[in-house]
Amino acid sequence: xxxxxxxxxxxxxxxxxxxxxxxxxxxxxxxxxxxxxxxxxxxxxxxxxxxxxxxxxxxxxxxxxxxxxxxxxxxxxxxxxxxxxxxxxxxxxxxxxxxxxxxxxxxxxxxxxxxxxxxxxxxxxxxxxxxxxxxxxxxxxxxxxxxxxxxxxxxxxxxxxxxxxxxxxxxxxxxxxxxxxxxxxxxxxxxxxxxxxxxxxxxxxxxxxxxxxxxxxxxxxxxxxxxxxxxxxxxxxxxxx
Amino acid sequence: xxxxxxxxxxxxxxxxxxxxxxxxxxxxxxxxxxxxxxxxxxxxxxxxxxxxxxxxxxxxxxxxxxxxxxxxxxxxxxxxxxxxxxxxxxxxxxxxxxxxxxxxxxxxxxxxxxxxxxxxxxxxxxxxxxxxxxxxxxxxxxxxxxxxxxxxxxxxxxxxxxxxxxxxxxxxxxxxxxxxxxxxxxxxxxxxxxxxxxxxxxxxxxxxxxxxxxxxxxxxxxxxxxxxxxxxxxxxxxxxxxxxxxxxxxxxxxxxxxxxxxxxxxxxxxxxxxxxxxxxxxxxxxxxxxxxxxxxxxxxxxxxxxxxxxxxxxxxxxxxxxxxxxxxxxxxxxxxxxxxxxxxxxxxxxxxxxxxxxxxxxxxxxxxxxxxxxxxxxxxxxxxxxxxxxxxxxxxxxxxxxxxxxxxxxxxxxxxxxxxxxxxxxxxxxxxxxxxxxxxxxxxxxxxxxxxxxxxxxxxxxxxxxxxxxxxxxxxxxxxxxxxxxxxxxxxxxxxxxxxxxxxxxxxxxxxxxxxxxxxxxxxxxxxxxxxxxxxxxxxxxxxxxxxxxxxxxxxxxxxxxxxxxxxxxxxxxxxxxxxxxxxxxxxxxxxxxxxxxxxxxxxxxxxxxxxxxxxxxxxxxxxxxxxxxxxxxxxxxxxxxxxxxxxxxxxxx
Numbered sequence: 001x002x003x004x005x006x007x008x009x010x011x012x013x014x015x016x017x018x019x020x021x022x023x024x025x026x027x028x029x030x031x032x033x034x035x036x037x038x039x040x041x042x043x044x045x046x047x048x049x050x051x052x053x054x055x056x057x058x059x060x061x062x063x064x065x066x067x068x069x070x071x072x073x074x075x076x077x078x079x080x081x082x083x084x085x086x087x088x089x090x091x092x093x094x095x096x097x098x099x100x101x102x103x104x105x106x107x108x109x110x111x112x113x114x115x116x117x118x119x120x121x122x123x124x125x126x127x128x129x130x131x132x133x134x135x136x137x138x139x140x141x142x143x144x145x146x147x148x149x150x151x152x153x154x155x156x157x158x159x160x161x162x163x164x165x166x167x168x169x170x171x172x173x174x175x176x177x178x179x180x181x182x183x184x185x186x187x188x189x190x191x192x193x194x195x196x197x198x199x200x201x202x203x204x205x206x207x208x209x210x211x212x213x214x215x216x217x218x219x220x221x222x223x224x225x226x227x228x229x230x231x232x233x234x235x236x237x238x239x240x241x
Numbered sequence: 242x243x244x245x246x247x248x249x250x251x252x253x254x255x256x257x258x259x260x261x262x263x264x265x266x267x268x269x270x271x272x273x274x275x276x277x278x279x280x281x282x283x284x285x286x287x288x289x290x291x292x293x294x295x296x297x298x299x300x301x302x303x304x305x306x307x308x309x310x311x312x313x314x315x316x317x318x319x320x321x322x323x324x325x326x327x328x329x330x331x332x333x334x335x336x337x338x339x340x341x342x343x344x345x346x347x348x349x350x351x352x353x354x355x356x357x358x359x360x361x362x363x364x365x366x367x368x369x370x371x372x373x374x375x376x377x378x379x380x381x382x383x384x385x386x387x388x389x390x391x392x393x394x395x396x397x398x399x400x401x402x403x404x405x406x407x408x409x410x411x412x413x414x415x416x417x418x419x420x421x422x423x424x425x426x427x428x429x430x431x432x433x434x435x436x437x438x439x440x441x442x443x444x445x446x447x448x449x450x451x452x453x454x455x456x457x458x459x460x461x462x463x464x465x466x467x468x469x470x471x472x473x474x475x476x477x478x479x480x481x482x483x484x485x486x487x488x489x490x491x492x493x494x495x496x497x498x499x500x501x502x503x504x505x506x507x508x509x510x511x512x513x514x515x516x517x518x519x520x521x522x523x524x525x526x527x528x529x530x531x532x533x534x535x536x537x538x539x540x541x542x543x544x545x546x547x548x549x550x551x552x553x554x555x556x557x558x559x560x561x562x563x564x565x566x567x568x569x570x571x572x573x574x575x576x577x578x579x580x581x582x583x584x585x586x587x588x589x590x591x592x593x594x595x596x597x598x599x600x601x602x603x604x605x606x607x608x609x610x611x612x613x614x615x616x617x618x619x620x621x622x623x624x625x626x627x628x629x630x631x632x633x634x635x636x637x638x639x640x641x642x643x644x645x646x647x648x649x650x651x652x653x654x655x656x657x658x659x660x661x662x663x664x665x666x667x668x669x670x671x672x673x674x675x676x677x678x679x680x681x682x683x684x685x686x687x688x689x690x691x692x693x694x695x696x697x698x699x700x701x702x703x704x705x706x707x708x709x710x711x712x713x714x715x716x717x718x719x720x721x722x723x724x725x726x727x728x729x730x731x732x733x734x735x736x737x738x739x740x741x742x743x744x745x746x747x748x749x750x751x752x753x754x755x756x757x758x759x760x761x762x763x764x765x766x767x768x769x770x771x772x773x774x775x776x777x778x779x780x781x782x783x784x785x786x787x788x789x790x791x792x793x794x795x796x797x798x799x800x801x802x803x804x805x806x807x808x809x810x811x812x813x814x815x816x817x818x819x820x821x822x823x824x825x826x827x828x829x830x831x832x833x834x835x836x837x838x839x840x841x842x843x844x845x846x847x848x849x850x851x852x853x854x855x856x857x858x859x860x861x862x863x864x865x866x867x868x869x870x871x872x873x874x875x876x877x878x879x880x881x882x883x884x885x886x887x888x889x890x891x892x893x894x895x
Contacts, residue, residue: 080280080297087298087340088249106253106722108677109734119256136252143255151258158259172263179260180730186740187732199730203263224262233261233268236725240251 059092061133070134071141077241078137085133093130096120110184118175122158144241148234152221166214172200250718257725264729272717284322285336290329291322298339303715305363307339331358338364346373352380365675367668409487426543429480433539436473439466440533474510477503477536498551499542506536546650553646560645564638568605571634575601575627582620589616600624605631683720684736 061067067078089098096117103116123131123139142154157163161171176196183191207215207223224230261268283299285292285307302308317324325332331350335358338344346355346369359366369377403411412422443459443466459466481503488494509529541547554561576597583591590613591597600613604627615624727733735743 076280080295083280083295084249084297087342102249103253106250106719107726119259122259140252140255143258152262155259155262159262176263179263179726180732182726183730183732183734186735186737188735188739188743189732190740190743191730191732195730195732199263199265202265220262229267230262230264233264234258236261236268236271237254237258239271240254 059132061092067134067137071137072145073137073141073241081137081140081241082133085136093132094136095130099131107182107184109186110182112182114178114181115175118158118161118178121161122154140241144237148225148231149221151234152224153217156217156220166216167220168214169200169204172203172215173197176200176203250715250722254718254722257722260725260729264725265731266728268728269721269724271721272714285332286317286320286322286324287327287329287332288325290332292332292336294336294339300715301339301342302364307335307362309363311363327358327361328354331355335359335362335364343370344368344373345370346377348376352377352384356381365671367671367675406487407489409483410489413484413487425480429476430540430543432473432476433536433543435469436477436533436536439469439473440536470510473536474507477507477539481507499539502535502538502541505532506539509533549646549650553642553649556649557642557645560638560641564635567634567638571605571627571630572598572601575605575623575630578623579615579620579627582623583615583617586616586620591615591620601627604628606635607632681736682716683723684734 061082064075064078067073068075071078073081086092088094088102094102099120100113100116103119104112106112120131121127123135125135125138139154142150146154156167159167159172159175161174173196176199180191180196180199185191204213204215206227207219209219209223280295280297282293283296285294299307299312306312312323315323315325331347331354334345334347334350344364344366356366366377411418412425416422416426444457447456447458447461481500484500484503485491485494494500509532512529541551573594576594579600580591580594580597583589583597591600596613600615602608603610603613604624607628609628615621723734
């Protein structure tokens with residue numbers, strides 16, 4: 001490579017050595033041509049890569065006022081939420097792997113990655129593979145400050161893996177299995193292999209009114225509103241923040 | 242509680258709302274956050290320098306001084322700040338740990354001062370980030386050695402339970418342990434020296450006798466030299482046999498360099514004993530005597546520098562190889578050139594290229610014997626180029642070898658880097674224990690939780706406050722979260738020991754009740770005690786979940802589980818039985834609090850629960866074990882654990 005211009009070059013010298021700096025090199029058309037020809041292999045790919053790089057490097061959330069309008073948190077709460085979020089994810093985005101790691105640390109005895117995956121999809125509303133602060137705070141707003149109906153809707157959205165408006169038995173079984181996975185191996189009584197299945201059966205017996213094998217949002221909300229213990233437990237985490 | 246993610250605990254708790262609609266049991270009450278404070282700035286005054294940070298930043302690590310209520314001891318009421326009489330420079334990196342989650346070791350800091358600060362603030366040094374951990378450990382080791390040098394005399398105390406063999410080996414390896422060892426060391430050294438001197442003196446011409454010319458001393462005083470040689474070889478043989486006997490691993494000892502040197506040193510003597518009479522091989526015998534010079538290498542046991550030299554040469558093999566290669570190249574080139582240059586001159590000693598090799602070597606190493614000199618002008622020119630280049634070629638790899646030697650020498654002065662491997666394992670083990678402490682903390686608090694509730698039922702308000710304050714808020718919130726999960730799935734967390742006990746009991750109890758029918762395995766795979774193995778989708782129509790492998794945990798009793806998994810699970814049978822059991826389960830679960838109390842009574846003192854750390858969660862998924870129905874030995878176990886557990890519950894419910 002060419003050395004950059006030595007700093008000690010005086011301006012007043014009569015004959016200036018030709019500066020072989022990087023800038024001048026770049027201006028040389030030969031160099032430009034070489035660079036252009038080597039990058040011709042994947043023009044679209046390269047630019048999209050760099051775009052992706054930029055977007056992954058940093059994400060700025062919307063303004064405080066906008067978030068205040070969209071959620072039901074106070075200004076101070078939003079501030080403290082953002083500080084915590086930004087500390088854990090300086091780039092402003094949580095990707096799925098980080099999310100799984102963080103969530104798994106709360107359940108050391110079991111395997112929380114599958115449930116974390118479902119949770120991630122529930123929070124990542126625009127399905128772009130990463131949770132921004134807006135998604136995070138909107139989700140939390142529903143969970144902590146929303147009405148019971150909104151919370152139930154959120155839970156339905158979580159269970160409905162393919163977001164088609166119906167919870168099938170397979171979807172529920174997947175969710176249930178992932179919840180039981182979080183318990184781990186050492187439980188009392190031991191988790192049997194069909195425990196999730198039985199749990200799903202009980203759930204469907206309770207929720208599926210018209211016995212059509214799927215649970216719709218209305219059936220779900222209606223049944224839950226009639227169940228007192230569920231209604232009580234929904235209020236459990238009111239004062240988390 | 243996993244450190245560093247306390248900030249995400251509110252999120253995890255909020256997300257727990259997702260479990261509520263599927264839970265069958267009522268949820269436990271959330272711990273009250275009595276001190277409902279807004280996030281506030283707190284001032285930490287460390288010897289006059291004020292640091293400010295948010296309270297939640299410090300609360301991230303609740304098991305340290307600043308994150309727990311321990312800092313209340315340092316609260317200054319008048320100035321409304323926390324005052325610490327410690328070093329503010331070291332405090333910077335400690336506070337940065339809270340902010341960034343990574344602990345760094347500042348290089349200018351003294352290692353013991355830094356250690357003290359860490360201990361004071363309750364931070365374990367193992368969590369120093371990888372960027373600074375090597376440096377930290379190196380400095381710590383240096384310091385330790387410096388301290389150890391002062392206490393060397395205490396080091397060599399005889400450990401109590403060493404048998405004779407171990408004592409002997411220790412005496413051999415470390416002559417300073419006892420007087421006997423020292424004596425032995427010096428005696429062998431003396432005899433090595435005697436042997437070498439004997440070999441040397443043997444060849445010195447001893448003065449002429451009457452009828453013969455000068456002959457070497459060896460032939461003149463054959464008997465004396467033979468006796469000396471015999472004595473030395475006997476000592477060496479005895480030493481070798483003793484070492485062989487005392488070595489902890491004889492095979493490894495026999496392969497080691499020193500033992501090979503020993504063998505080579507004494508073997509010529511014995512071979513010589515065997516074949517003195519045969520004239521034909523006496524020539525070979527003479528050659529063998531050359532090998533006696535290897536006795537001098539036995540001194541390397543007595544000199545560490547010699548050992549280091551040998552090790553250096555071994556480790557600089559590539560540099561030496563380069564040196565040799567480049568010299569060879571240069572020799573061939575110059576020899577060729579010199580040969581053709583001197584070809585013209587008469588009576589030239591450069592008769593062939595190989596003959597010129599000798600000249601080239603002598604010239605390049607600047608020896609210059611003068612037995613071969615070029616006579617033509619061209620020859621002289623090339624000869625001078627040859628000597629100049631010789632200097633350069635030899636001078637280049639030598640500093641590399643020298644620096645290697647110096648590095649190894651200094652390395653050898655301190656403890657082995659091999660211990661770093663053990664230290665790394667120990668460090669990982671410590672971190673794992675700290676992490677697994679969180680799981681066992683939950684189980685412990687469950688037991689304490691029983692007491693809490695008993696007290697709550699009849700205790701006064703004051704008692705309750707005392708109890709809630711004893712566990713920090715984040716811990717209790719985390720435990721509440723785990724408790725909600727338990728209630729959702731209607732199963733409880735237990736520690737490893739209890740679980741294995743449970744498994745064994747079910748194995749013993751259900752052994753007589755073997756089911757003859759073993760149905761097909763398209764449904765759930767054979768299990769026992771609900772031992773979890775990888776499930777491929779049990780339902781034929783499942784679309785989504787199969788993409789997510791569900792890794793299981795490699796428990797320590799995997800073999801035990803593997804034995805049990807040999808059987809198959811007849812689902813039809815179990816559903817009926819398990820339905821019955823489920824009813825009893827439900828009945829025992831209706832009073833969830835009662836269930837907990839019974840568990841608490843029968844539980845054993847908590848061993849540290851072996852939980853996998855973050856990496857372990859992604860353990861390799863187990864394959865479906867091939868069901869072996871024809872195994873009469875293994876107890877065929879159905880999933881009737883609930884019956885066993887209900888037995889357990891009933892027994893202790895009293």
